[in-house]
Amino acid sequence: MNIVQIIPGSGGSFYCGNCLRDSKYVVALREQGHQVIKIPMYLPIFADEHDITEIPVFYGAVSIYLKQLYPIFRKAPQWVDHLLNSKPLLKMAASMAGSTNAKGLEEMTVSMLLGEDGKQQEELERLVDWMAVHCKPDIIHISNALLLGLAHRIKEKLNVPIVCSLQDEDVWIDAMKPVFRDQIWKLMSEKAKDVDHFIAVSDYFSKVMQQRMKLSEEKVQSLYLGVDPADYQFIPVSNKGRNIGYISRICHENGFDILVDSFIQLKKRTGFEDVKLIATGGSTGADTKYIKAIRNKLLREKLEEQVEFIDDFEETGRKAFFNKVSVISVPVRNGEAFGMYMLESMASGVPVVQPALGAFPEIVNLSGGGIIYEPNSPEALCEALAGLLSVSDKLNILSVKARKGVEFNFNIHDHAKEMIAVYQSLQMSHS
Numbered sequence: 001m002n003i004v005q006i007i008p009g010s011g012g013s014f015y016c017g018n019c020l021r022d023s024k025y026v027v028a029l030r031e032q033g034h035q036v037i038k039i040p041m042y043l044p045i046f047a048d049e050h051d052i053t054e055i056p057v058f059y060g061a062v063s064i065y066l067k068q069l070y071p072i073f074r075k076a077p078q079w080v081d082h083l084l085n086s087k088p089l090l091k092m093a094a095s096m097a098g099s100t101n102a103k104g105l106e107e108m109t110v111s112m113l114l115g116e117d118g119k120q121q122e123e124l125e126r127l128v129d130w131m132a133v134h135c136k137p138d139i140i141h142i143s144n145a146l147l148l149g150l151a152h153r154i155k156e157k158l159n160v161p162i163v164c165s166l167q168d169e170d171v172w173i174d175a176m177k178p179v180f181r182d183q184i185w186k187l188m189s190e191k192a193k194d195v196d197h198f199i200a201v202s203d204y205f206s207k208v209m210q211q212r213m214k215l216s217e218e219k220v221q222s223l224y225l226g227v228d229p230a231d232y233q234f235i236p237v238s239n240k241g242r243n244i245g246y247i248s249r250i251c252h253e254n255g256f257d258i259l260v261d262s263f264i265q266l267k268k269r270t271g272f273e274d275v276k277l278i279a280t281g282g283s284t285g286a287d288t289k290y291i292k293a294i295r296n297k298l299l300r301e302k303l304e305e306q307v308e309f310i311d312d313f314e315e316t317g318r319k320a321f322f323n324k325v326s327v328i329s330v331p332v333r334n335g336e337a338f339g340m341y342m343l344e345s346m347a348s349g350v351p352v353v354q355p356a357l358g359a360f361p362e363i364v365n366l367s368g369g370g371i372i373y374e375p376n377s378p379e380a381l382c383e384a385l386a387g388l389l390s391v392s393d394k395l396n397i398l399s400v401k402a403r404k405g406v407e408f409n410f411n412i413h414d415h416a417k418e419m420i421a422v423y424q425s426l427q428m429s430h431s
Contacts, residue, residue: 001423003029003036004137006147020340021167021201021225022143028228028416037135039127041147058127106180109172113187115149124150128157139423142195145169145213148187151194161426166200166209166220167337171253189214196426199223199419202359205337223419224363225338226412229403232347233319237326237399242272242389245325245350246279247318247341248332250309251287255331255355260294261378262329264301266386275389280310280321281341322348326395327388329353331376335360343410346370346402351395353384366409369402 007022026036040057111118118124127150131137140154142164151162173184192198192213198220200206206222209215244263248254256279263277283291298304310321328345335358342352342363352370354360364370373384388395 001034001420001427002136002138003034003423004039004131004135004140005036005143006039006041006140006150007143008041008147020344021338024227024412025225025416025419028226028412029420031413032416032420034420037137039131056130058123058130106176106184109146109176109184110180110187112146113149113184113191115151115191116153118149124153128153132157138427139163141165145188145192145198145209146172148191148195151191155194161196161423161430162194163197163199163422163426164195166198166205168205170208170212171334171336185212192219196430197221197422199422201225201338202362204359204362208337221422223415223422224366224410225340225343226410226415227340227343227347227406228412229347229407232344233323234347234349234403235323237349237351237395238392240324240326241276242274243276243278243325244385244389245321245328245345246277246281246330247313247321247328247345248281248330249287250279250281250283250291252290253333254281255333255376257290257294258331258333258376258378258381259329260297260307262331262381262385263307264297264303265378265382267301267303267306269386272386272389275306277307278310278321278325279307280313280317282311282313318344319348322350325350326399327351327353327385329381329385331355331381332357333376334358338363342367342370343406346410347406349399349403351388351398351402353381353388355381367402367405369398369405371398 005022005026007019023038026038029036037055039055042057111120115121116124131140131154137158137160139160140158140162142148142150142162145164145166146169148164151164154160155162169188173181176184192215198209198215200209200220200222201224203222206220210217210220244259246256246259248256250256260277263275266272266275295304298307310317313321322345328341328350329352330339330341332339332355335355338359339354342354342360345352346367346369352364354364354370354372355376356372356374357376361372364372371384371388373380388398
């Protein structure tokens with residue numbers, strides 16, 4: 001089967017769970033004998049991607065932003081577009097403030113959802129024409145519903161089934177100015193008719209999107225994310241220091257300050273003198289002031305030597321990170337549709353401590369590899385971490401459960417087979 005995956009990139013400036021989800025899934029499909037082409041949009045996917053060097057980045061973030069604001073760029077010579085869409089320039093743009101934030105990109109989001117009626121019509125034609133020549137797909141899988149504006153023209157030109165994943169679109173839309181929110185949800189609901197099937201990453205998020213996009217139950221299916229357990233080394237927590245880990249973009253939305261405040265409280269208790277906090281996941285320019293304020297707080301508390309920031313969050317860096325930590329927490333303020341870092345952690349035998357928000361309880365209950373706390377406050381998180389780090393037997397048991405939970409319930413190879421069954425069913429009904 002020839003499959004095309006359309007994936008928005010993060011530019012490699014921070015740990016992007018959605019990019020990681022799509023890339024791991026593509027590898028699993030290829031291992032089962034299918035041909036898969038990844039098409040990046042906006043920004044490159046990861047700094048260490050080696051299988052898409054010949055594939056252009058479509059809808060280059062710099063180019064479409066300038067064309068949206070300044071019509072003169074729509075008539076610029078082709079060499080200007082090539083320059084603006086060059087990977088070095090896109091990677092530099094990814095690290096800048098606001099490049100991956102919803103605020104200020106409301107009109108762009110609306111225009112993208114309008115598809116051939118939006119201001120990116122030429123880029124849409126370029127994408128569709130390139131796929132028609134280079135891909136000849138049996139099925140096309142769009143990474144998220146914010147890209148639904150692509151679907152109508154793709155189907156019109158290529159006449160193949162289209163699948164769309166659902167993951168955390170609400171986080172992007174709800175951060176926008178109120179005047180745009182209803183318009184965008186309405187547009188997404190209208191554009192849903194151009195998609196054959198939706199795949200939500202959790203039961204929790206399936207219900208969220210059915211309500212917000214007015215989707216019928218029949219059109220939405222839940223398929224969990226997965227990883228390949230063989231890619232992760234299990235190291236018993238008894239062989240590590242009692243270190244707390246954080247792996248995600250270091251920003252306010254992901255609650256890094258909540259974890260830091262809970263760590264400060266923990267260090268004031270007797271019996272946790274050896275515990276350290278290790279953080280990785282990168283950031284963008286928008287997070288610079290936030291991170292500086294946290295570093296200053298740690299300095300005032302005389303804990304700067306007890307907190308380690310690891311810059312390398314690509315594959316090698318992540319493995320080194322998991323070898324150092326005994327537990328992780330990413331206290332996302334509003335929860336998430338899933339959280340790939342949970343699977344990566346648990347596959348490494350690292351239990352997770354997550355707030356009772358979003359899909360976190362669903363994933364923890366199914367895996368058995370962590371604990372849930374509430375409310376999502378530094379005090380509650382401190383209690384949860386203290387309770388876990390104080391009882392080595394409990395930590396060891398959760399570590400083993402975490403690994404087994406991923407092997408049996410979140411194995412990427414099992415989920416790839418489930419997705420192929422969906423593709424084949426859609427192909428049969430389409431022909």
